[in-house]
Amino acid sequence: MAKRDYYEILGVDKNAGEDDIKKAYRKLALQYHPDKNPGNKQAEEKFKEATEAYEVLRDPEKRGRYDQFGHLGAGAQAGAGTYGFDFSNFDLSDALRTFMRDFGGFGFEDIFESSTRRPRGRQSLRGEDLQIRLKLTLEEIASGVEKTIKLKRMQKCPACNSTGAEKGSHKKTCPKCQGAGEVKQVSRSMFGQFMSITTCRNCGGEGEIIGKPCSTCGGEGRVKGDSTITVKIPAGVSTGNYIPIRGAGNVGPKGGPTGDVIVWIEEEEHPVFKRRENDIILDLPISFTQAALGDEMPIPTLDGKVSLKIPPGTQSGKIFSIRNKGIPSIHGYGKGDELVRVIVWIPTHLGPEEKKLLLELAKSEKFKPPKGDKSFFDKLRETLGI
Structure with a gap:
């Protein structure tokens, strides 16, 4: 259900x-x-x-994860971790x-x-979550990618097997909470009787006190070491998205539950494309003659080149859409488009012969724009000061 x-x-x-x-x-x-x-x-x-x-x-991190991934619950894998929450x-x-x-x-x-x-039973302290920022290229975001990440994290102490006690030392029941790991306090007010439950400060919620702390970990039950995790990044992520890897963070003190690794996504700037949601934008410079006469040109995409026909009379700023050549939706349906924006290139340095030819062309009615619009030659004159 x-x-x-x-x-x-x-x-x-x-x-x-x-x-x-x-x-x-x-x-x-x-x-x-x-x-x-x-x-x-x-x-x-x-x-x-x-x-x-x-x-x-009530928890900003859990809420953000829920808003992003919804009910993906126990068993929905994200690399080595889980997107959801285990309430089993x-x-x-x-x-x-x-x-x-x-x-x-x-x-x-x-x-x-x-x-x-x-x-x-006794209350165990959970290990801390680790935050990692992972930079991805636009190509990696478009296809999805698996990344191996090296990190330092708190791991189980091998000397005491995470108990925090020196070998031969024994634990004893906390006298303040009687092993419960928590302390109850009852208070009365005009509205009635209320009870609060707090973690025992004497034993830190453990319910037990160590006789002699482990000399390797200082009684914490964990030591810092190198670790490697693998995370699968789904296609369509963007800067600000994150993927939690459950149980890959710091081990909790004295054998407590392990925290998570939160992998934050950062999108690297692309040398050619700009991203707008799931569409990518390419500025394509073409010459005046290509714009006037038309042309067919190879266009780069994120997965190879395609051919684009430039019809005669194409104006600067014209946008051509290449369907399904953008970024896939992170929700798993559809892809964005590649938007090719034509920029008509105007030369800035002309010799006497080129100027003469262009001025001759400017006399033709075909080269005169509709009333109120500046023609290519008007813009050219402004640029060259002629």
Whole structure:
């Protein structure tokens, strides 16, 4: 079954601000919260659906990725990574945690001890995302390309196997959070009782404290090293697009989840073509005689040369369109065109003989423009000062 659009779920438009998204989610969450709808599976699914949408749209990076690639979910590959978001293990307790984190509770201290909550174990810190800028030629953008990228990133410490503890050293349960990795705090106000859950500062959310830190990594469980990734760039990308490579970033401290690599696309300036969305533009200088008499010329494209007929009487600025010789749509349908803009070249240095011939031609009615337009010879006289 196809997933619903996240904006549609929350009832907001695509230009909605952070506050609007938060208000829309809060309204739905209060309406479908399990404590207000005990035993109602449909309300539970609505609550989870709204929370999933909120988790994506509240985060600028996830939202940008969703706006760009939509629901490409788990398994939609981009080189070594995934465009989408994996909510395959997102259950009711995750949804409740999101709501409690941002809005507090309804006054039920044991909300997370209910039968709906599964044990989470210790909280692991996720590794940092790495940002990379990748320059591509227009030819690479037109065809799509696979790139191998070398980078330095945090990797698992081989000495302690990412535990952060020296060999022979033991971990012990954090006395402050009793191994939960988080601390609950209940407060009361005139509106009722509220509970907040925060990461334990004493153990950093680990739930455990190291007796003797690893001498190789200093207790972090990771060290910096060289790495290589491969990314497939689809045809049609442009400057400002990015491709996330899931699990290719820094390893998290002490065996935590690995971050992503975000590959930002930069389009190199082309020596011949200019790009306008999916069309490419070529300025083609031709002589006055070619413009007047017509010609057939070889024209460069991004995938070879084609022949272009210049009809007699072609004016400077005339644009010829060569179909499907532009950039493919990143969405997978259609291609742009190559637009050839004719520029009639006017010589700037003429000898006496050339001037005489042109002045003779200028006497002909055929060389006189319609009233109000400047002719080629008028422009030529202005240029040469004659």
